[in-house]
Amino acid sequence: MASIAELLVSFLIVSPILNVLGSEPFKRFEYKYSFKPPYLAQKDGTVPFWEHSGNAIASEENLRITPSLKSQKGRIWSKMQTTFEWWEIELVFRVTGRGRIGADGLAFWFAETPGGEGPVFGSNDMWKGLGVLFDSFDNDNKHNNPYIMAMVNDGGKVYDHQNDGSTQQLAGCLRDFRNKPFPVRAKMHYYRNILTVMFNNGMSNSETDFELCMRVENVYLPARGYFGVSAATGGLADDHDVQKVLTFSLHDDQSGQITDTHQAEQQKFDQEFQRYQEELDKKKEEYIKEHPEAQKEKDDEDWFEEEQIRELRQIFQGQSELRTLVQTLSRKLDEIVGRQETTISLVNTISQGGVPTHQVAGQVPPVMPQVAAPGAGVLQRHEVENILAASRELVAATREIKNLIVGVGSKIDTANARPGSYGNVDITGSVNELKDGINTLKRDIGTVSQRVHAAPVAAGQEGCPIVSCVSTTVVVAMGFVQMGVILGYLLYKSSKENQAKKFY
Numbered sequence: 001m002a003s004i005a006e007l008l009v010s011f012l013i014v015s016p017i018l019n020v021l022g023s024e025p026f027k028r029f030e031y032k033y034s035f036k037p038p039y040l041a042q043k044d045g046t047v048p049f050w051e052h053s054g055n056a057i058a059s060e061e062n063l064r065i066t067p068s069l070k071s072q073k074g075r076i077w078s079k080m081q082t083t084f085e086w087w088e089i090e091l092v093f094r095v096t097g098r099g100r101i102g103a104d105g106l107a108f109w110f111a112e113t114p115g116g117e118g119p120v121f122g123s124n125d126m127w128k129g130l131g132v133l134f135d136s137f138d139n140d141n142k143h144n145n146p147y148i149m150a151m152v153n154d155g156g157k158v159y160d161h162q163n164d165g166s167t168q169q170l171a172g173c174l175r176d177f178r179n180k181p182f183p184v185r186a187k188m189h190y191y192r193n194i195l196t197v198m199f200n201n202g203m204s205n206s207e208t209d210f211e212l213c214m215r216v217e218n219v220y221l222p223a224r225g226y227f228g229v230s231a232a233t234g235g236l237a238d239d240h241d242v243q244k245v246l247t248f249s250l251h252d253d254q255s256g257q258i259t260d261t262h263q264a265e266q267q268k269f270d271q272e273f274q275r276y277q278e279e280l281d282k283k284k285e286e287y288i289k290e291h292p293e294a295q296k297e298k299d300d301e302d303w304f305e306e307e308q309i310r311e312l313r314q315i316f317q318g319q320s321e322l323r324t325l326v327q328t329l330s331r332k333l334d335e336i337v338g339r340q341e342t343t344i345s346l347v348n349t350i351s352q353g354g355v356p357t358h359q360v361a362g363q364v365p366p367v368m369p370q371v372a373a374p375g376a377g378v379l380q381r382h383e384v385e386n387i388l389a390a391s392r393e394l395v396a397a398t399r400e401i402k403n404l405i406v407g408v409g410s411k412i413d414t415a416n417a418r419p420g421s422y423g424n425v426d427i428t429g430s431v432n433e434l435k436d437g438i439n440t441l442k443r444d445i446g447t448v449s450q451r452v453h454a455a456p457v458a459a460g461q462e463g464c465p466i467v468s469c470v471s472t473t474v475v476v477a478m479g480f481v482q483m484g485v486i487l488g489y490l491l492y493k494s495s496k497e498n499q500a501k502k503f504y
Helices: 002-022 260-290 292-303 307-352 381-417 428-454 472-501
Strands: 026-029 050-054 063-066 073-078 086-096 105-111 128-135 147-154 171-173 184-191 194-200 211-216 226-232 239-251
Touching: 063 073, 063 226, 086 105, 086 226, 105 184, 128 184, 147 194, 147 211, 171 211, 184 239, 211 307, 226 239, 307 381, 428 472
Parallel strands: none
Antiparallel strands: 026 239, 050 073, 063 239, 073 226, 086 184, 086 239, 105 128, 105 226, 128 147, 147 171, 184 194, 194 211
């Protein structure tokens, strides 16, 4: 009976914690801690609510932290201290350079005080808070750069340049962020003392194509601080350009932090958007009335679509759906792994009768009730049900992916099996006709030659003068030349017709 009571108490303690950790927080955009184009900088070169210094140059489209010159340092910090405890930052930047190797790198900061010029990627050392470092130069000669790492400093640590901070990092990942076709995106998510860093490598222009770089628990940062971005160059040089810094405050739906003020602002923004949308539709209708020919041209373009283009469009749509499905599956797997790790850590903590007293950056960790739970390491019934439900979702998603791949493959096989698809010309019939014509011509020439030589010569008449006639080889060669000319004409005519179809 006592064991059942202890199990019930453990379940009552763990269940609310799992529900809170599993729920998605409410996100609120904080414009006073963000900047983005267009009109990123004002006419006087300043960025609203931010202050840049060093070699940083602000323009309407981006903020160049450092130019591609040697020994440059630049930084930008928010002017206002945060008023929220949990946050999410999306950093959009580009690092470009002419060389195969760049230097030194770029860093994102969250510290109690704004930083000044210093040796750590353009900012001062011995800060108090978090630094996410994008290191592009290999100081320790281990061939593990470009590298992304997170480091928490309590104000007393000196950054280890010789080892690229590998002995001081919380976690990291090896990702290349230099000379990418599209801007690179990094998302730093800090919620309930869990730091998650997601990364987009800049190979696509998608704003949702993120992969997990690191996830660290028991990270304690100052409750209030300032956001900043800095960069530096050394003997090698890169352009470090920041295009966007988007800041969101995170709130728990059940904590009552979503106030009526936020809802009133949301309603106000919705009304403004609705009014703007109505004005835009009205202007479109007026333009169509004044320019009816533009609408007619657009309708004419929508009427015609070639079969090959339609098949290609369907294949591309299928590939896009497949890619989106794989990304969704990857995110769900990451969430499942994260929740499993959180569940196991909570169960082990409760079974040990306490919580770890890991403390960094001066913040006191929360204290949990100490309850001894029997059967440490054994999953509970509701945890097993959650795992089974996640497994069923994974199987269903895998089946959908398989069906989609089979459909795309059948479409591609059908398209490849059709003659003349996608610009190819079916000339087999023309070649066979030319061969038959040449053979018939050869037989006729042979018959005429035999009749001429077999005809008798009358008395007193001279036979036909012996002249050098055209040989059969020459005739066949001329026939092949004619066939080549005809084939060339057919190909030229087919290409012209295909080009003419594009204008309909």
